[in-house]
Amino acid sequence: MKVLIADKILPVCAEVLRRAGIEVEHRPGIGGRELLEAVAEVEGIVVRSDTRITADIMRAAPRLRVVGRAGAGVDNIDVAAATKRGVVVMNAPGENTISAAEHTLSLMLALARQIPQADRSMKAGRWDRGRFLGVELFGKTLGILGLGKVGREVAARARVFGMEVIGYDPVLSEEVAASLGVSLVPISAVYERSDFITLHLPLTGETRHLIGREELKRCRRGVRVLNVARGGVIDEAALAEALQSGQAAGAALDVFEEEPPAGSPLLTIDTVILTPHLGASTQEAQEKVAVRIAEQIAAYLKDGLVINAVNMEGIDPRLLPALLPYRDLCERLGRLLSSLARGPVSEVTLEYSGAVQEFPMRPLSASFLKGFLEAKLSDAVNVVNAHVLAKEAGIRVLETRAAEPQDFTALIFASLRGRDGVRSAAGALFGKREPRLVRLDEFHLDAIPRGPMLIVSNDDRPGMVGRIGTALGAAAVNIAYLSLGRDRSGGRAIAIFNLDSPMADDLLRQIAAIDGVLWAERVTL
Numbered sequence: 001m002k003v004l005i006a007d008k009i010l011p012v013c014a015e016v017l018r019r020a021g022i023e024v025e026h027r028p029g030i031g032g033r034e035l036l037e038a039v040a041e042v043e044g045i046v047v048r049s050d051t052r053i054t055a056d057i058m059r060a061a062p063r064l065r066v067v068g069r070a071g072a073g074v075d076n077i078d079v080a081a082a083t084k085r086g087v088v089v090m091n092a093p094g095e096n097t098i099s100a101a102e103h104t105l106s107l108m109l110a111l112a113r114q115i116p117q118a119d120r121s122m123k124a125g126r127w128d129r130g131r132f133l134g135v136e137l138f139g140k141t142l143g144i145l146g147l148g149k150v151g152r153e154v155a156a157r158a159r160v161f162g163m164e165v166i167g168y169d170p171v172l173s174e175e176v177a178a179s180l181g182v183s184l185v186p187i188s189a190v191y192e193r194s195d196f197i198t199l200h201l202p203l204t205g206e207t208r209h210l211i212g213r214e215e216l217k218r219c220r221r222g223v224r225v226l227n228v229a230r231g232g233v234i235d236e237a238a239l240a241e242a243l244q245s246g247q248a249a250g251a252a253l254d255v256f257e258e259e260p261p262a263g264s265p266l267l268t269i270d271t272v273i274l275t276p277h278l279g280a281s282t283q284e285a286q287e288k289v290a291v292r293i294a295e296q297i298a299a300y301l302k303d304g305l306v307i308n309a310v311n312m313e314g315i316d317p318r319l320l321p322a323l324l325p326y327r328d329l330c331e332r333l334g335r336l337l338s339s340l341a342r343g344p345v346s347e348v349t350l351e352y353s354g355a356v357q358e359f360p361m362r363p364l365s366a367s368f369l370k371g372f373l374e375a376k377l378s379d380a381v382n383v384v385n386a387h388v389l390a391k392e393a394g395i396r397v398l399e400t401r402a403a404e405p406q407d408f409t410a411l412i413f414a415s416l417r418g419r420d421g422v423r424s425a426a427g428a429l430f431g432k433r434e435p436r437l438v439r440l441d442e443f444h445l446d447a448i449p450r451g452p453m454l455i456v457s458n459d460d461r462p463g464m465v466g467r468i469g470t471a472l473g474a475a476a477v478n479i480a481y482l483s484l485g486r487d488r489s490g491g492r493a494i495a496i497f498n499l500d501s502p503m504a505d506d507l508l509r510q511i512a513a514i515d516g517v518l519w520a521e522r523v524t525l
Helices: 012-019 032-041 055-059 079-085 097-113 115-123 149-160 174-179 187-193 213-218 236-245 283-303 320-340 361-373 386-392 464-474 505-512
Strands: 002-005 023-026 044-047 066-069 088-091 141-145 164-168 196-199 223-227 248-253 272-274 345-354 396-402 410-418 421-430 434-440 443-447 452-459 479-486 492-499 517-524
Touching: 002 012, 002 032, 012 023, 012 283, 032 055, 044 283, 055 079, 066 283, 079 088, 079 386, 088 283, 097 115, 097 149, 097 196, 097 223, 097 248, 097 272, 097 283, 141 149, 141 187, 149 164, 164 187, 187 213, 213 236, 236 248, 320 361, 320 410, 320 421, 320 434, 320 517, 345 361, 361 386, 361 396, 361 410, 386 396, 434 492, 443 492, 452 464, 452 505, 464 479, 464 492, 464 505, 505 517
Parallel strands: 002 023, 002 044, 044 066, 066 088, 141 164, 141 196, 196 223, 223 248, 248 272, 345 396
Antiparallel strands: 345 410, 410 421, 421 434, 434 443, 443 479, 452 492, 452 517, 479 492
């Protein structure tokens, strides 16, 4: 396995990967055609914020399985394209929390006391002591937009300075906010009451230009604005107008709509403090994110363990040993029903009952869809893109939790609905590890969903199994295991033969032609 580190990241990242037995190529600053050529043989790519991982780059990397961002944001990675291709996108959130919070407070203090401007004045040979009249933080109101990890750390530090802290967060409860010493208020109140406003929100369609002309007009005259989160959350042109008119007394930005911000009107305004995206630029933060992303990529490439993925549900490592047999069972059920389905499928229903309800449903459903789709689509299918590909194929996926199943501690039931009717199957684990097929359509049975299999539906009458077995024996195909089921005596029956070797097409046709055989299918799981 090989991983490309495409940005300037501390050497400890490569060291961790190499200790895990992974080949590493560290080429900071690589781009253009060189990058396209370098990714051709890699399973993983690590970036920070300089290198953009686009759909074109992923197309040039047929073996790519994971892209890791040594940091929190993934703005420079085409997550939608990665998901479609089945590539996991991981980040390392939280490792730069303290650094980002401290940088925010540093900028707030510098903004309040005009420290950069005073420094420039001194170095120009002036002694403008009367020019730089600052303000105290004590007694001022700080409005925080976004009370995630960084926002909370900023709040804690601001309270030490004697600031009143109010905040807006779309999901945080008032109880949790109160425990942080923050008064939770509507976003309009943040604009109207704050002396300082700091942003700690991700950049999404909803947060782009969250602070624009109208919002700045609603603020107190003389407000000071900080952004150490994501460029684009502030409309920089509107902020420049507010600074020039005096509506805003100052601003401090570490992130920008375009990086570097060439041509930005903020570059020429003296009341603005600008830093080149330094929020996570401390030795401690960079070492932590380098180690964390390397460990996560190694865990995924070597053991399939997904941690901090932004495009699929992660799994608690402590649950993984118990979950893996269920995922394997789901995938086998998907392959089985894929082989038996006739015509297009419009709906898949997955019902989980008993002990399996302790686990998240989505990874289990993704495993079923992987098994179901991989033989039907030309696109590569895995648990990352299975849900996306199912949706693109027009398949509705329903997931439910059901009552405790009879006779089983845990049961997974899957059904397909399509133009040609409904097919269903149910599986369980014997001894918590061994997969069993315990139902196929209306038939109850005990079959092993593994290897080459022959499934035959026939009239329930004497001698049917013997005739089928004779045909297999005559073709030198050995029966390893046999499971039988029927709906009623003299009605319809089903037989599932586990075989030691695959069977030929002509043998399948011969068995299907036996008098009393309703249908015969060959399946390999």
